[in-house]
Amino acid sequence: MKTFVLFREEDVTGISGTGVVAEGVEFSNGKVVIQWVVGEHQSTVVWDDIESVEAIHGHGGATKIVYDELETSTVIYRDSKTGRIVTAEYAAHHPATTTREIV
Secondary structure (H helix, E strand, O other), X not given: OEEEEEEEOOOOOOOOOOEEEEEEEEOOOXXXXXXXXXXXXXXXXXXXOHXXXXXXXXXXXXXXXXXOOOOEEEEEEEOOOOOOEEEEEEEOOOOOOEEEEOO
């Protein structure tokens, strides 16, 4: 899962202004959710992929998709096959990269 903002350098339509106009999440299956943070009618929209978001809201490069920095989280869980408690280092932009058993 990746988080991002839509940063508008130029307001082509004259509706949303410039700067950060929306916050978004791109899920591991490619689906994207955007929450508009400006305007009178802020809304939440689901898209099939990030390319669709860029095609509709990119305005020929006037709006940029700016991803947040790569974040790493540690997840602790019980392995369903072995029953052991393990940890996994999970990078937001990549699948789990390091897994180790807790003794």
